[in-house]
Amino acid sequence: xxxxxxxxxxLSFTSLHAQTPQKLNAAEIHESxxxxxxxxxxxxxxxxxxxxxxxxxxxxxxxxxxxxxxxxLTRGDGGQNLIGPExxxxxGVIRTQELLAARRxxxxxxxxxxxxxxxxTKTPDETLNIWNKDKVxxxxxxxxxxxxxxxxxxxxxxxxxxxxHGQHTASALLSVEAFDLAGDKTAFQDxxxxxxxxxxxxxxxxxxxxxxxSDKAFEKADKSNFLKFETGVYFPSQGLSNPEIAALSRSSxxxxxxxxxxxRGSQLEYIELIAGEMPKDTSNLFDxxxxxxxxxxxxxxxxxxxxxxQANYNFKDPSASLPELAKAYSLLDRLDNGYWKxxxxxxxxxxxxxxxxxxxxxxxxxxxxxxxxxxxxSLEAINRxxxxxxxxxxxxxxxxxxxxxxxDLTNNIGWSRxxxxxxxxxxxxxxxxxLRSQFGIGMYNVKDQNLIxxxxxxxxxxxxxxxxxEGTEIPFTKNILYEYTDDVKGEIIQPFEIVxxxxxxxxxxxxxxxxxxxKKISVVLTSQKEKAAGTLKLQVPDTxxxxxxxxxxxxxxKGASKTFQxxxxxxxxxxxxxxxxxxxxxxxxxxxxxVTIDYDHIPFQSLIVPAKTKLVKLNIKKKxxxxxxIAGAGDVVPxxxxxxxxxxxxxxxxxxxxxxxxxxxxxxxxxxxxNIVETLKFxxxxxxxxxxxxxxxxxxxxxxxxxxxxKLAPYKLELSRDRVTEEDAEVSFLxxxxxxxxxxxxxxxxxxxxxxxxRGLYFPDSWGKEFTPVLSxxxxxxxxxxxxxLISEYGKGYFIYTGLSFFRQFPEGVPGAYRLFANLxxxxx
Ligand SMILES: [Zn+2]
Numbered sequence: 001x002x003x004x005x006x007x008x009x010x011l012s013f014t015s016l017h018a019q020t021p022q023k024l025n026a027a028e029i030h031e032s033x034x035x036x037x038x039x040x041x042x043x044x045x046x047x048x049x050x051x052x053x054x055x056x057x058x059x060x061x062x063x064x065x066x067x068x069x070x071x072x073l074t075r076g077d078g079g080q081n082l083i084g085p086e087x088x089x090x091x092g093v094i095r096t097q098e099l100l101a102a103r104r105x106x107x108x109x110x111x112x113x114x115x116x117x118x119x120x121t122k123t124p125d126e127t128l129n130i131w132n133k134d135k136v137x138x139x140x141x142x143x144x145x146x147x148x149x150x151x152x153x154x155x156x157x158x159x160x161x162x163x164x165h166g167q168h169t170a171s172a173l174l175s176v177e178a179f180d181l182a183g184d185k186t187a188f189q190d191x192x193x194x195x196x197x198x199x200x201x202x203x204x205x206x207x208x209x210x211x212x213x214s215d216k217a218f219e220k221a222d223k224s225n226f227l228k229f230e231t232g233v234y235f236p237s238q239g240l241s242n243p244e245i246a247a248l249s250r251s252s253x254x255x256x257x258x259x260x261x262x263x264r265g266s267q268l269e270y271i272e273l274i275a276g277e278m279p280k281d282t283s284n285l286f287d288x289x290x291x292x293x294x295x296x297x298x299x300x301x302x303x304x305x306x307x308x309x310q311a312n313y314n315f316k317d318p319s320a321s322l323p324e325l326a327k328a329y330s331l332l333d334r335l336d337n338g339y340w341k342x343x344x345x346x347x348x349x350x351x352x353x354x355x356x357x358x359x360x361x362x363x364x365x366x367x368x369x370x371x372x373x374x375x376x377x378s379l380e381a382i383n384r385x386x387x388x389x390x391x392x393x394x395x396x397x398x399x400x401x402x403x404x405x406x407x408d409l410t411n412n413i414g415w416s417r418x419x420x421x422x423x424x425x426x427x428x429x430x431x432x433x434x435l436r437s438q439f440g441i442g443m444y445n446v447k448d449q450n451l452i453x454x455x456x457x458x459x460x461x462x463x464x465x466x467x468x469x470e471g472t473e474i475p476f477t478k479n480i481l482y483e484y485t486d487d488v489k490g491e492i493i494q495p496f497e498i499v500x501x502x503x504x505x506x507x508x509x510x511x512x513x514x515x516x517x518x519k520k521i522s523v524v525l526t527s528q529k530e531k532a533a534g535t536l537k538l539q540v541p542d543t544x545x546x547x548x549x550x551x552x553x554x555x556x557x558k559g560a561s562k563t564f565q566x567x568x569x570x571x572x573x574x575x576x577x578x579x580x581x582x583x584x585x586x587x588x589x590x591x592x593x594x595v596t597i598d599y600d601h602i603p604f605q606s607l608i609v610p611a612k613t614k615l616v617k618l619n620i621k622k623k624x625x626x627x628x629x630i631a632g633a634g635d636v637v638p639x640x641x642x643x644x645x646x647x648x649x650x651x652x653x654x655x656x657x658x659x660x661x662x663x664x665x666x667x668x669x670x671x672x673x674x675n676i677v678e679t680l681k682f683x684x685x686x687x688x689x690x691x692x693x694x695x696x697x698x699x700x701x702x703x704x705x706x707x708x709x710x711k712l713a714p715y716k717l718e719l720s721r722d723r724v725t726e727e728d729a730e731v732s733f734l735x736x737x738x739x740x741x742x743x744x745x746x747x748x749x750x751x752x753x754x755x756x757x758x759r760g761l762y763f764p765d766s767w768g769k770e771f772t773p774v775l776s777x778x779x780x781x782x783x784x785x786x787x788x789x790l791i792s793e794y795g796k797g798y799f800i801y802t803g804l805s806f807f808r809q810f811p812e813g814v815p816g817a818y819r820l821f822a823n824l825x826x827x828x829x
């Protein structure tokens with residue numbers, strides 16, 4: 001029983017940011033009391049951050065007052081990032097936080113499985129081949145067993161494979177399976193030492209006209225199994241309509257550019273019954289489920305008290321409810337442990353604190369510390385009501401320091417104290433738990449079953465304030481936070497991070513060696529100690545030569561950095577390998593980098609990852625020297641071409657003319673530039689003129705929707721949504737003799753080995769006869785696609801369009817991508 005208790009605490013944990021002091025106003029407290037008196041829950045299931053219907057989630061949470069969760073199978077790692085350079089697992093961290101930000105607005109809870117969003121797939125079979133189906137299913141069952149939804153709602157239709165992203169359909173298929181398995185004690189038995197089985201009552205699919213192709217088709221659909229809700233309701237307590245709240249929530253997905261404006265007025269939502277019993281009252285999702293306090297043993301008396309609290313709530317003085325709330329708390333606290341007890345204890349404590357205007361805070365003045373360090377924690381407690389509150393004790397979770405003030409907290413007279421916190425040597429670094437172990441393409445590895453499902457890593461360091469409220473002792477736990485005042489932004493609250501005493505960072509993540517010449521590699525050491533001294537050694541295979549072999553270092557001042565340079569010489573012939581740093585201080589070794597992510601719309605993130613750089617010695621030739629580059633949505637083409645010896649000039653679109661472009665041997669356009677750089681509309685004629693006069697213009701992929709020019713190419717060229725998502729799809733050469741495949745590098749099938757995530761996207765599907773398609777490729781069971789690389793002569797120069805995903809291959813140091821791209825930029829020479 002004790003284990004289940006601990007776990008429930010974990011799963012009721014929503015987010016770190018949400019534990020920064022909540023300051024509910026009188027109307028919000030009243031809404032929270034209504035929610036306290038509703039004992040029913042819904043779990044919404046889909047595949048990605050942004051799949052969720054925030055309108056329905058907000059409606060269920062704020063109107064029905066149900067405990068509402070969103071299980072996103074993935075963290076959205078595979079998408080594109082519209083606000084910064086982070087991709088893959090770093091993007092997954094951003095999207096995790098964006099979902100938590102969305103839930104803080106719409107009132108939902110957030111969960112994930114271990115599945116990785118590895119990129120686009122066309123079918124659920126392809127998805128489930130790359131994920132470990134059994135593990136993802138286990139995680140869905142696990143989340144159901146812990147969150148215990150009465151009702152599950154799928155975003156996607158499990159019956160229509162192929163209509164949408166394969167991960168979407170897979171999410172619905174897994175949900176349908178898990179619906180039956182969660183209550184089955186023969187399924188996933190290893191979970192049952194930690195969780196109990198649970199049968200949800202109903203499973204729905206959140207259907208809409210979109211799934212029927214048109215409003216008309218939807219009108220005609222058989223709706224006998226449908227429930228319909230008016231979700232366009234208005235909340236006077238918030239001054240917002242439900243769709244307005246949903247839009248604020250959706251606008252949290254900034255990395256996807258999903259800013260959304262709210263609407264007012266009627267908004268219907270439909271859900272279709274997939275499994276379980278159809279409600280008799282089709283306006284009530286919870287029909288036949290007792291959602292009152294009578295639902296739990298011993299709940300009747302609590303329900304009577306809290307019904308009165310809700311009815312007699314005093315908006316002018318919420319603290320008038322405290323004696324009754326304290327009574328309800330103590331009855332609740334005496335019940336046997338169980339799901340609803342844990343959920344409601346947490347809710348009622350928040351309400352009690354809000355009613356008293358009770359502010360509790362544990363802060364430090366440093367963003368991070370390392371194990372073994374001593375740090376001062378500033379504590380604050382203040383009661384801002386006339387109710388009787390007494391501060392009984394304050395305990396740091398490390399247990400060594402505690403304070404027993406035993407003082408009355410009188411109205412608006414604060415208590416504060418500073419305590420010394422010794423960070424235990426064995427405390428774990430604070431980093432996203434799913435990134436702690438090595439992972440593959442489809443699944444993160446999480447060793448501790450109790451962490452699975454959680455949106456972020458629970459913090460080990462916190463402070464418990466025991467407060468006597470109207471005669472009842474109540475513990476309130478607060479995470480230790482880093483708080484400071486920014487001159488421009490005001491109060492900033494950040495997570496307090498535990499980081500290694502010394503972190504290591506390579507400035508380059510991939511180093512490409514086009515020949516035998518040596519290169520310099522820079523390593524930055526950052527110390528979290530006042531004084532750090534030791535040695536830095538880089539580990540490489542013997543075939544690579546490194547000087548010096550070891551560097552001694554001494555760094556003074558917490559947070560100070562020093563940069564060290566090493567000379568590295570590649571072997572003859574092609575080779576790929578990795579450099580790993582080893583920092584030794586006394587008998588301790590360090591090899592990790594601290595990566596930080598800092599955006600205004602999410603809490604500051606800091607991740608501990610193994611520091612390493614990939615080394616690639618290429619067998620590559622090139623022609624030409626000067627490359628011009630126009631940035632699009634973000635790729636590493638400039639750095640990558642510089643690594644193989646080109647000089648790359650980043651161009652300001654406003655100032656380009658065919659004349660000043662003439663000095664470039666090739667001009668490369670960044671990914672999606674024609675989707676996002678408005679000025680290109682006016683400059684396209686100059687770009688084409690540059691090619692006509694003898695230049696080589698290389699345009700990388702653009703989304704076929706929303707292109708700023710209607711003359712993307714000198715000849716007919718129509719983009720489509722064709723893509724090849726299997727990164728190992730066989731590539732055949734349509735024109736083996738074409739110079740693009742032969743000079744200066746002879747391209748072979750081997751150059752398409754070890755590509756990552758996909759071959760390419762948004763290939764043209766129709767083009768003028770002036771274009772020569774060079775490559776053919778396709779996903780399993782599909783027709784060959786020939787539009788991935790199209791070459792045309794134009795005047796004295798060349799125009800090349802390519803949807804191949806060079807932008808994904810370059811950061812991973814994929815040799816063939818470099819060799820082929822060298823041929824593209826060399827073609828005019
Ligand atoms: Zn999606």
